[in-house]
Amino acid sequence: MYSDYIKKNGFDVEVKQVSNLAPIKEQYNIPKNLLSCHTSVAGDYFVEGHVPVEAIEKLLSEKPDIKGISLPGMPSASPGMPGKKEGPFIIYSISKDGS
Secondary structure (H helix, E strand, O other), X not given: OXXXXXXXXXXXXXXXXXXXXXXXXXXXXXXXXXXXOOEEEEOOEEEEEOOOHHHHHHHHHHOOOOOEEEEOXXXXXXXXXXXXXXXXXXXXXXXXXXX
């Protein structure tokens, strides 16, 4: 599970099960083409999907003027996902206007 991966990498994790993720994704203005299976909140940012911990650490240390980051979909071999990695993971930054 992704939450286990994050915990093993030193983050405190509070898991909240919800039946409908749409309001959360709308709250953070996450573009439809960048959606994934879950949304995390880290500091003042959202983290959408199975983002590697190195990207989260970079986000929190550099503190860019954005709303969050996303690894859309559920790529094989991304943190918490089974399978074989089939190329580089492309992590997108989402500006405050949703672009």
